Amino acid sequence: MKELVVVGNGMVGHRLVQAMRDRDTAGAWRITVLGQESRPAYDRVALSSYVDGKSAEELTLPEVADPLVQLHLGDAAVALDRDARVVRTAAGRELPYDALVLATGSVPFVPPVPGRDLPGCFVYRTLDDLDAIMGAAERAVSAPRAGRRSAVVVGGGLLGLEAARALRLLGLSPQVVEIAPRLMPVQVDEGGGAVLRRLVESEDLQVRCGVSVTGISEDRGRLIAELSDGVELDADLVVFSAGIRPADGLARGAGLPLGERGGVLVNTACRTPDPHIWAVGEVAALEGRTYGLVAPGYAMAEVVADRLLGGEATMTPAELDMSTQLKMLGVDVASFGDALARTPGALEVVVNDPVAGTYAKLVVSDDAKTLLGGVLVGDASKYATLRPLVGSPLPADPVAMIAPGGVELGADALPDSAQICSCNAVTKGALREAICGGAHDVPALKACTRAGTSCGSCVPMLKTLLAQEGVEVSKALCEHFAVSRAELFEIVAGTGIRTFSALIAQYGTGRGCDICKPAVASILASLGTGHVLSGEQAALQDTNDHFLANLQRNGTYSVVPRIPGGEITPEGLIVIGEVARDFGLYTKITGGQRIDLFGARVEQLPAIWRRLVDAGFESGHAYGKALRTVKSCVGTTWCRYGQQDSVGLAVALELRYRGLRAPHKIKSGVSGCARECAEARSKDFGLIATETGWNLYVGGNGGFTPRHAELLASDVDTDTLIALIDRFLMFYIRTADRLQRTAAWIEAMDGGLDHLRAVIVDDSLGICADLEAAMESHVAGYADEWRGVLEDPEKLERFVSFVNAPDAPDPTITFVSERGQPVPVTLGLPGVRA
Amino acid sequence: MTAETINTETINTETIDTARVGLRWETVCLVDRLLPERGAAALLAAGGEPVQVALFRLADDAEGGSDGVHAIGNVDPFSGAAVLSRGIVGDRGGVPTVASPVYKQVFSLVTGECLDDPGVRVPVYPVRVADGWLQVGLP
Numbered sequence: 011m012k013e014l015v016v017v018g019n020g021m022v023g024h025r026l027v028q029a030m031r032d033r034d035t036a037g038a039w040r041i042t043v044l045g046q047e048s049r050p051a052y053d054r055v056a057l058s059s060y061v062d063g064k065s066a067e068e069l070t071l072p073e074v075a076d077p078l079v080q081l082h083l084g085d086a087a088v089a090l091d092r093d094a095r096v097v098r099t100a101a102g103r104e105l106p107y108d109a110l111v112l113a114t115g116s117v118p119f120v121p122p123v124p125g126r127d128l129p130g131c132f133v134y135r136t137l138d139d140l141d142a143i144m145g146a147a148e149r150a151v152s153a154p155r156a157g158r159r160s161a162v163v164v165g166g167g168l169l170g171l172e173a174a175r176a177l178r179l180l181g182l183s184p185q186v187v188e189i190a191p192r193l194m195p196v197q198v199d200e201g202g203g204a205v206l207r208r209l210v211e212s213e214d215l216q217v218r219c220g221v222s223v224t225g226i227s228e229d230r231g232r233l234i235a236e237l238s239d240g241v242e243l244d245a246d247l248v249v250f251s252a253g254i255r256p257a258d259g260l261a262r263g264a265g266l267p268l269g270e271r272g273g274v275l276v277n278t279a280c281r282t283p284d285p286h287i288w289a290v291g292e293v294a295a296l297e298g299r300t301y302g303l304v305a306p307g308y309a310m311a312e313v314v315a316d317r318l319l320g321g322e323a324t325m326t327p328a329e330l331d332m333s334t335q336l337k338m339l340g341v342d343v344a345s346f347g348d349a350l351a352r353t354p355g356a357l358e359v360v361v362n363d364p365v366a367g368t369y370a371k372l373v374v375s376d377d378a379k380t381l382l383g384g385v386l387v388g389d390a391s392k393y394a395t396l397r398p399l400v401g402s403p404l405p406a407d408p409v410a411m412i413a414p415g416g417v418e419l420g421a422d423a424l425p426d427s428a429q430i431c432s433c434n435a436v437t438k439g440a441l442r443e444a445i446c447g448g449a450h451d452v453p454a455l456k457a458c459t460r461a462g463t464s465c466g467s468c469v470p471m472l473k474t475l476l477a478q479e480g481v482e483v484s485k486a487l488c489e490h491f492a493v494s495r496a497e498l499f500e501i502v503a504g505t506g507i508r509t510f511s512a513l514i515a516q517y518g519t520g521r522g523c524d525i526c527k528p529a530v531a532s533i534l535a536s537l538g539t540g541h542v543l544s545g546e547q548a549a550l551q552d553t554n555d556h557f558l559a560n561l562q563r564n565g566t567y568s569v570v571p572r573i574p575g576g577e578i579t580p581e582g583l584i585v586i587g588e589v590a591r592d593f594g595l596y597t598k599i600t601g602g603q604r605i606d607l608f609g610a611r612v613e614q615l616p617a618i619w620r621r622l623v624d625a626g627f628e629s630g631h632a633y634g635k636a637l638r639t640v641k642s643c644v645g646t647t648w649c650r651y652g653q654q655d656s657v658g659l660a661v662a663l664e665l666r667y668r669g670l671r672a673p674h675k676i677k678s679g680v681s682g683c684a685r686e687c688a689e690a691r692s693k694d695f696g697l698i699a700t701e702t703g704w705n706l707y708v709g710g711n712g713g714f715t716p717r718h719a720e721l722l723a724s725d726v727d728t729d730t731l732i733a734l735i736d737r738f739l740m741f742y743i744r745t746a747d748r749l750q751r752t753a754a755w756i757e758a759m760d761g762g763l764d765h766l767r768a769v770i771v772d773d774s775l776g777i778c779a780d781l782e783a784a785m786e787s788h789v790a791g792y793a794d795e796w797r798g799v800l801e802d803p804e805k806l807e808r809f810v811s812f813v814n815a816p817d818a819p820d821p822t823i824t825f826v827s828e829r830g831q832p833v834p835v836t837l838g839l840p841g842v843r844a
Numbered sequence: 845m846t847a848e849t850i851n852t853e854t855i856n857t858e859t860i861d862t863a864r865v866g867l868r869w870e871t872v873c874l875v876d877r878l879l880p881e882r883g884a885a886a887l888l889a890a891g892g893e894p895v896q897v898a899l900f901r902l903a904d905d906a907e908g909g910s911d912g913v914h915a916i917g918n919v920d921p922f923s924g925a926a927v928l929s930r931g932i933v934g935d936r937g938g939v940p941t942v943a944s945p946v947y948k949q950v951f952s953l954v955t956g957e958c959l960d961d962p963g964v965r966v967p968v969y970p971v972r973v974a975d976g977w978l979q980v981g982l983p
Contacts, residue, residue: 489936511903521881521902523934524943524950549881553930553945556882561945565925808879812887813899814872821887821894822919822926836924 012039014318015097015107017087017260019045021054022291022307023113027074029315039318041079042105044097046086046114047136055304055433060140061176063691063710063718069137087114090264092284109318112261112274112289113311116254116302121164125226126250130233134173134251143249147180150246151684152651158183158701162235162245164223165252166193168334171341173251174215179721181684181700185216185243187223187235189252197334197345201362202387205369209341209388212367214724223248256293256300269295278324279317280310288314296327303334305432312435333397333432342390342764347383347400348373356382359408370412372396379403384412391761394471398428398438422478430475431461431468441472445479452476470760487748488525491518495673495748499533503744508539509546528552529748532635535671536743538791541798542671543805554633557809558795559615560606564823564834567615568608569595570632571622572668575642575660575680576603585625593618596831602639602677604630609832611819613811619796628668628794635749636671637678637739640664641689645682645699654699656682659728663697666732669792670739673746673755677711691719694752695735703727706734709756709763717753720763723771736785737770737778744781869972869979875901875913876976883929883942885918890982897969897980898929900953902940912940914953915969915980920944921958928966 014030016023027041045051052069060069082103089098090110097105118133120126132143150159161177163170166188174184186193192203193210207217218237225236226248235243256273266282267275273295274282280296281288291307292300301307309325316323333346351358355376362369368388374381381399386392392412399405405423424430426439436459449458452472456462462469485494491514493501498517507513510530514522522530531550535542542548542555554560559567571586586605590597595618596608610618619629632638640663643649645656660680670676679690680697690696696707696719703725710719723734746755759765768774770781799805810816825832872886878901886897896918918926923946931942933953940953949960958964970981 490934520938521933521935521940523936523941524932524948527932527934546880549879549933552932553927556930561927561930563923563925563946565923565927807877811885812896813877813884815887818887820885820896820926822896822924 012108013106014039014041014109015105016041016043016111016113017097018113018115019043019051019081020113020115020291021051021304022311024051024071025308026111026113026290026311026315027079029312030318031074031076031079033315033319037078043079043081044085044087044099045081045083048084049137050081050083052137057140058172058176060137061144061179062720066137087260090260092264095286108286110287111314112293113291114257114260114293116292117257118250119253119255120250121252123223123225128226128228128233131226131248134169134249144180146247147177147182151181160185160245162187162243162248164248164250166217166219167196167253168194170251171210173249177249178215182246185218187221187237188219189222191220193217193219194343197349198343198385198387199350199371201360202369202371202385205364205367205387206343209367213341254292254302258293269298269300271300273300278326280314280325290314296325299327309435342388344386344390344393346397349383349385353382361409361412372408372412374404374408394468397432398424398430402428430471434460434463436461441475442479445476445481450481473760487529488523490514490520490522490526495529496745499744502533503537508534510550511546531555532671532673538787542795543799557612557615558629558633558799559610560633562608565820566823566834567610567612568606569610569618570604570606570630571627572630573604574664575640575657577657577661589618589621594832596833603641604639609825611811611823612809613817616800616806616809620800623797623800629796631669634671635674636669637667637676639677641679643682643687649682651685652682653701654682654704656680656688656699659697666789667739670788672743674749674751692716693719695738700725704731706731708738709753711751711753722767733782734770737781740781740784741770867981867983869981872899872978872980874976875973875978881933883931883933885926885929888980888982896926899978900933900942913971913973913978914940915971916951916953916956917966920946921964921966922947922949
């Protein structure tokens with residue numbers, strides 16, 4: 011048994027351990043991993059999504075659970091004794107090794123300016139850094155003082171822009187300071203830089219290029235950053251993201267040779283001159299050059315794993331994929347291959363459209379036959395198809411490949427050797443093999459090949475490949491309808507069919523079931539076909555909708571009157587209390603700022619509603635796959651910190667969308683400032699006040715798989731906001747699957763949130779007017795469903811306990827008292843099993 | 845309620861031999877009271893005990909003509925709640941069914957068997973329509 015010590019538990023170190031365990035089937039190596047951070051390996055590429063609400067658990071990479079792997083977290087290597095082949099750690103461990111792999115990554119480079127150690131100065135590298143930044147931002151935002159909360163970001167590269175965006179999300183106004191004459195100087199050329207700058211500035215990030223920070227000083231609890239042109243920027247915090255330096259101290263101390271700009275010098279086998287010591291990832295200087303991206307690091311990890319098990323793998327700088335893609339708030343940037351045309355004789359083909367805010371460049375070989383690289387700014391949708399073509403013959407005229415409305419390249423244009431997923435080096439050939447081997451959907455492909463598990467930019471390509479390989483994903487609703495809910499919606503909307511019997515006769519088979527009937531009921535309700543209990547529709551409703559109340563475990567129902575925005579008068583509270591007392595109901599405050607009255611029998615519902623309706627209440631639709639509630643904080647109505655009238659907006663929104671039926675329940679919240687007391691980011695659509703308007707977040711939910719809503723639009727005024735929500739909700743109602751909440755709906759969309767933004771903010775499909783009109787018609791047609799029953803003797807007739815004994819209470823229902831209120835007696839189950 | 849012993853018009857004979865002596869026909873309501881494709885509960889008595897029956901009227905029951913009606917026990921064996929009459933009516937492979945509104949298990953209206961958990965079944969009652977009156981056969 012040989013001992014392998016891996017110093018570093020980052021993405022590359024973790025990949026090495028995975029690769030070793032995958033390949034070392036004989037168990038020749040025992041592996042000890044040292045991690046300086048206290049957390050196990052996580053996805054640092056997706057670091058910024060932590061600010062978007064991804065949890066540390068979600069970012070954690072899959073654990074390599076193996077008795078041959080031992081992980082020491084929160085313990086760094088401090089000394090390396092090459093003669094004794096022992097690593098010593100900060101905690102005093104002495105780890106002997108037969109092979110040592112340095113995977114220590116990088117440390118942030120902080121320019122040596124005075125004041126860089128002041129409180130309020132941060133780097134942007136680890137989850138702990140982000141925790142600190144988020145804490146400082148929260149303190150700044152909630153400080154009781156007037157004026158903007160601002161931040162200075164030192165460095166306008168990939169990471170700097172990500173940091174700036176994160177700070178923007180945290181409620182600060184970031185200013186980016188970049189010493190080079192353009193943003194992202196490493197990846198983007200001058201033309202792309204100009205387009206990028208305009209796009210970034212339109213997202214409310216201030217940019218200053220060609221200047222550097224010369225000093226930072228403290229001023230009355232805030233910071234002042236002095237720039238080389240004499241300008242002073244005041245800031246609540248300063249984030250340094252001016253580049254990285256290889257963490258090569260251990261090798262340096264042990265006398266191993268380093269690259270000219272640092273990094274542990276290794277050959278194409280990723281080995282140092284010491285035959286027992288290897289280096290991979292950002293700390294490795296492969297033939298003298300370091301690489302600050304994860305894909306080359308992964309490639310090096312695979313090489314070392316191969317070598318340790320007797321292979322002959324090598325890795326040359328030319329083989330390393332230097333592609334990157336940045337996805338910021340509405341700003342796409344991608345660069346791949348030889349983006350800056352450093353290959354001798356390379357030709358550049360540029361399509362620059364300043365009006366549309368897009369810039370595309372392809373770099374091709376001197377004979378214009380081979381694609382060498384490219385840059386995309388403003389629209390990186392072609393990244394997934396272009397990047398794998400690097401090094402391959404051009405399938406079409408290069409201008410046509412990037413011009414708007416030019417050639418659309420599909421996956422079929424790619425050779426089997428093309429890398430579809432550069433993060434994990436998965437080729438088209440490997441994916442096709444996996445599909446033939448039975449991986450018939452994206453999650454299966456991810457599990458089996460790791461493609462799409464890092465940055466996710468290749469996921470649309472995975473779908474394309476599945477379709478090309480002829481994998482049919484059944485979207486049938488159930489055995490009665492072979493179409494999806496969205497298709498059924500289009501059929502109903504387009505044909506004018508308004509009854510289930512006609513629909514199933516023409517487009518389905520059989521009698522229907524508890525899957526398709528409620529789905530059709532929801533579609534019909536969305537198209538404004540009157541009361542949900544009218545005519546044939548009544549038989550389609552789930553029991554909750556059929557009785558306009560929520561079925562509880564003993565066969566009784568609970569009743570929730572609407573309390574818009576959670577705002578209720580004392581008289582209203584008294585009425586609810588009196589009704590509950592008179593009917594012997596159990597009362598509870600819900601999470602949605604309403605009051606739930608439990609224990610009503612079917613035959614009692616109309617009498618309860620009568621009392622509530624007479625007092626001015628209406629149905630709160632707690633029983634429906636419909637808009638439930640718009641929660642709010644007290645906003646400027648009462649709060650010292652409120653920036654906008656959150657209660658007023660919540661009430662207006664709840665009244666506007668009340669009764670709106672959808673593929674699943676819809677919840678919302680409105681917070682009057684960045685403190686977010688209404689928890690709006692856990693809602694399907696949530697609003698957070700800013701100084702000048704509202705930030706609209708979509709696609710959040712609590713429930714089984716909690717998800718944070720993502721920012722769709724920022725600083726919009728109330729009219730724009732309502733138009734956007736109208737479009738968002740109607741687009742969801744028309745296109746989502748049955749029982750698919752907004753988070754999953756956006757996730758399943760090709761292009762995800764960006765596509766959604768294109769459709770409902772930029773009107774890319776030209777349907778926004780139609781969506782708004784549909785919502786207007788819903789608003790105009792709204793009527794209280796409880797009142798609709800009370801005013802119709804025929805509907806009232808159904809609210810009986812027994813058809814032959816209308817007022818006889820169900821004898822199986824009994825209550826006991828608990829904490830002063832009635833609760834159902836647990837029902838005995840009939841002996842049904844043989 | 846009237847107890848009669850008329851002979852059959854529309855009788856589901858899957859589980860009870862109609863020739864059995866002592867079968868009482870309880871008249872429940874006019875069959876028109878039932879919404880097509882939707883259930884209703886009835887409170888009856890058998891052997892001095894209250895019995896809850898879930899009645900269903902199908903729109904086009906192949907088994908029993910245009911007034912195809914079915915009667916099964918109303919108590920959901922998985923929750924103990926008397927709610928099967930409130931479930932959604934449908935079919936599985938042509939067999940008429942109701943889905944319990946509590947945990948959504950599907951039961952055959954013909955045999956009372958749970959199609960999602962074949963070890964479980966609910967009682968089935970003979971049922972018929974006479975002069976527009978819906979009648980349930982009880983022991």
